[in-house]
Amino acid sequence: DTGVSQNPRHKITKRGQNVTFRCDPISEHNRLYWYRQTLGQGPEFLTYFQNEAQLEKSRLLSDRFSAERPKGSFSTLEIQRTEQGDSAMYLCASSLGRGPRDEQYFGPGTRLTVT
Amino acid sequence: GENVEQHPSTLSVQEGDSAVIKCTYSDSASNYFPWYKQELGKRPQLIIDIRSNVGEKKDQRIAVTLNKTAKHFSLHITETQPEDSAVYFCAALKGVGGGTSYGKLTFGQGTILTVHP
Numbered sequence: 001d002t003g004v005s006q007n008p009r010h011k012i013t014k015r016g017q018n019v020t021f022r023c024d025p026i027s028e029h030n031r032l033y034w035y036r037q038t039l040g041q042g043p044e045f046l047t048y049f050q051n052e053a054q055l056e057k058s059r060l061l062s063d064r065f066s067a068e069r070p071k072g073s074f075s076t077l078e079i080q081r082t083e084q085g086d087s088a089m090y091l092c093a094s095s096l097g098r099g100p101r102d103e104q105y106f107g108p109g110t111r112l113t114v115t
Numbered sequence: 116g117e118n119v120e121q122h123p124s125t126l127s128v129q130e131g132d133s134a135v136i137k138c139t140y141s142d143s144a145s146n147y148f149p150w151y152k153q154e155l156g157k158r159p160q161l162i163i164d165i166r167s168n169v170g171e172k173k174d175q176r177i178a179v180t181l182n183k184t185a186k187h188f189s190l191h192i193t194e195t196q197p198e199d200s201a202v203y204f205c206a207a208l209k210g211v212g213g214g215t216s217y218g219k220l221t222f223g224q225g226t227i228l229t230v231h232p
Contacts (some may be wrong), residue, residue: 031217042204042222043120043159056219066219091158095217101148102210102217106158 002026006092012113013082014030020078021110030097032075032110033104034067036060037089049075050097082114117142121208121223129231131220134195137228139187144230148181148188149220154201162203163190195230202227 005024013019025032030051035043047064056083061067064082069075079086087109093104101102118141118224128134140148149164163177165188166170174177181188191226192199 033219035220040225042119042206042225043218043220045221048219058219097217102147103161103164104220105161106151108158 004092004094004105006025006090006107006110008110009108011083012014012115015082015084017082018025018080019082019112020076021090021092021112022075023075023094025073025075025092025094026105028096029094029105030067030072031095031102033093033095033102034075034077035091035093035106037091038087041074043091046077054113079112080110084114087112087114116120117121117136117145117207117209117221117222119221119223121205121226123226125227126225127227127229127231128195130195131195132195134190134192134199134228136190136203136205136228137208138223139185140221141186142187142209145157145182145207145209147210148179149208149223150177150179151204151206151208152188152191153204154197154224155177155224159204192228197230198228200228 007022033048034046037043049069063094064080067077089109089111092107095102121138121224146167151159152162153159180190202225205223
């Protein structure tokens, strides 16, 4: 495993359905981040974890969104009762989380389309 | 919170020319500034970064400069090649815990760079 992986790569769902995405970080990376990117914009921060602890959540993360990292390895992002405005690319990133250098490396993303 | 503005939104150059992309940030406590390159349909890739304790960093054809007083930083690409064509994002981070680079990235809006052969 040489990079961050995300599954599925694409998800099409109907409005009102629940969806769950998975992110597997780079091995030994303690920090895991979720971002959302809409067309023509830069990624926007959603939340991040240090090991299994969720340290910060953006106001973008409404109560329909929940993220977990139960064993401090992979993470899941669930969206309940999806809305058309949730259509976006959901990006995961990970970083080593130790020492002063903490570059974030991104996965390929999950593209969500809500119809 | 932090706000990052990026200019220009599009940039078109001839192969071999230089390209410069500029970003400004609002939070003077931000201390880490990475640049990402994103090709169509692909993940953002870190190409260079700079921390607030240095003013300039260079890696082959790519360089980044930082002016903390003015709160702006720039990406310079020399001798551009068609494969440099992509969307470039700047970002800023205020490290938690003092002097670290841990925390959330705030991104600029992106610059679409097109290098014509």
